[in-house]
Amino acid sequence: xxxxxxxxxxxxxxxxxxxGFALAGLVxxxxxxxxxxxxxxxxxxxxxxxxxxxxxxxxxxxxxxxxIAEGIDLAVENLNKSGGINGKKLEVIKVDNKSDAAEATNAxxxxxxxxxxxxxxxxxxxxxxxxxxxxxxxxxxxxxxxxGTSMNITLKADGSVNDYMFRTCFIDPFQGRVAANFAAGxxxxxxxxxxxxxxxxxxxxxxxxxxxxxxxAGGTIVAQEAYVAKxxxxxxxxxxxxxxxxxxxxxxxxxxxxxxIVKQARELGIxxxxxxxxxxxxxxxxxxxxAAALNNTYIANHYSSEDPDKMIQDFVQAFKGKYSxxxxxxxxxxxxxxxxxxxxxxxRAGSTDGSKIKxxxxxxxxxxxxxxxxxxxxxxxxxxxxxxxxxxxxKQTFRTKVNP
Numbered sequence: 352x353x354x355x356x357x358x359x360x361x362x363x364x365x366x367x368x369x370x371g372f373a374l375a376g377l378v379x380x381x382x383x384x385x386x387x388x389x390x391x392x393x394x395x396x397x398x399x400x401x402x403x404x405x406x407x408x409x410x411x412x413x414x415x416x417x418x419i420a421e422g423i424d425l426a427v428e429n430l431n432k433s434g435g436i437n438g439k440k441l442e443v444i445k446v447d448n449k450s451d452a453a454e455a456t457n458a459x460x461x462x463x464x465x466x467x468x469x470x471x472x473x474x475x476x477x478x479x480x481x482x483x484x485x486x487x488x489x490x491x492x493x494x495x496x497x498x499g500t501s502m503n504i505t506l507k508a509d510g511s512v513n514d515y516m517f518r519t520c521f522i523d524p525f526q527g528r529v530a531a532n533f534a535a536g537x538x539x540x541x542x543x544x545x546x547x548x549x550x551x552x553x554x555x556x557x558x559x560x561x562x563x564x565x566x567x568a569g570g571t572i573v574a575q576e577a578y579v580a581k582x583x584x585x586x587x588x589x590x591x592x593x594x595x596x597x598x599x600x601x602x603x604x605x606x607x608x609x610x611x612i613v614k615q616a617r618e619l620g621i622x623x624x625x626x627x628x629x630x631x632x633x634x635x636x637x638x639x640x641x642a643a644a645l646n647n648t649y650i651a652n653h654y655s656s657e658d659p660d661k662m663i664q665d666f667v668q669a670f671k672g673k674y675s676x677x678x679x680x681x682x683x684x685x686x687x688x689x690x691x692x693x694x695x696x697x698x699r700a701g702s703t704d705g706s707k708i709k710x711x712x713x714x715x716x717x718x719x720x721x722x723x724x725x726x727x728x729x730x731x732x733x734x735x736x737x738x739x740x741x742x743x744x745x746k747q748t749f750r751t752k753v754n755p
Contacts, residue, residue, distance in 0.1 A: 402472065404473050405472070428673075501552045515705065525737065526737065530561055533651070534626055544574040544597040548608065550580060583611055617641075643744070648741070712727070712731075738753070
């Protein structure tokens with residue numbers, strides 16, 4: 352996407368607001384980083400620290416990667432204007448993984464072996480993040496996913512921790528619990544159907560968590576149906592779900608399919624609440640579903656641009672100043688926060704050595720960011736709040752916050 356600029360006065364004012372809350376403690380530290388040669392091909396070249404961004408900039412879920420990239424660019428711009436990390440500027444090398452796991456692996460190889468970045472931010476989806484694990488681990492390069500929510504990003508099959516894998520977002524089980532508790536407690540629904548992508552670890556994890564939490568709250572799951580990514584006609588399954596008369600439908604999935612599911616559900620006369628998670632969070636969802644069809648739908652998400660919290664509103668204004676009035680979605684906010692989370696770790700490590708960044712990142716405690724105050728647990732997952740959003744005439748509106 353093109354990045355248009357606004358007048359210097361407006362932009363300066365917006366950025367000044369943002370600096371007060373986001374940059375304290377991250378910049379202008381004492382001394383340089385350790386063990387750096389300054390030669391081309393190193394993580395540090397002169398006064399520049401290189402980090403990678405392995406993102407879905409094209410392909411089926413390009414909206415996610417593009418939003419993250421915008422958040423990253425704003426954060427890097429602000430960080431560098433305030434002195435950088437320990438006096439060094441940050442440079443981001445972006446690689447398009449084309450929304451494909453094999454391409455994500457190739458991008459990780461390029462960033463670690465050719466560009467020799469200090470760390471990598473990305474990918475947006477869990478599958479494309481997991482695809483990088485072996486490469487980043489072998490190269491002892493920290494990978495920080497802004498939005499990959501699957502448990503198997505930071506955990507191996509045996510339950511042990513992937514040392515170099517971290518995330519900025521909360522995990523699928525927490526999202527599923529938030530959605531289920533909101534359905535049972537706030538919407539007062541007694542029954543639900545689940546309609547999930549059968550091949551997606553993201554969707555399966557959310558479905559399992561929602562089912563467990565909803566049934567514990569006294570709710571009944573009347574059906575558990577499946578679709579496959581890239582399907583376009585969901586009418587037969589939706590008709591079957593409608594015949595069971597559930598009070599709600601939980602649809603964990605990505606916006607491409609979800610938009611069509613919502614549209615077709617409403618066309619079939621299904622007016623009950625439809626509930627989802629952060630995979631819905633894309634401007635393209637409204638294009639696919641239609642604004643009216645999205646009424647009476649709710650999602651668990653990482654933040655809301657309408658949250659009155661001052662830190663959030665300062666960020667929103669700075670983002671709008673850079674991107675011609677466009678409001679930042681959750682993916683933009685998490686991309687932004689990922690830069691500051693990584694910068695904080697590099698500063699505390701005093702080095703761009705991967706093992707030292709890893710250790711510093713794992714020790715993150717009470718770091719105040721746009722999407723919440725972050726403390727990383729022993730499994731490299733943030734302990735932070737979630738937000739519930741409601742769609743009204745195609746617009747996301749802030750509903751409530753939920754503590755972990």
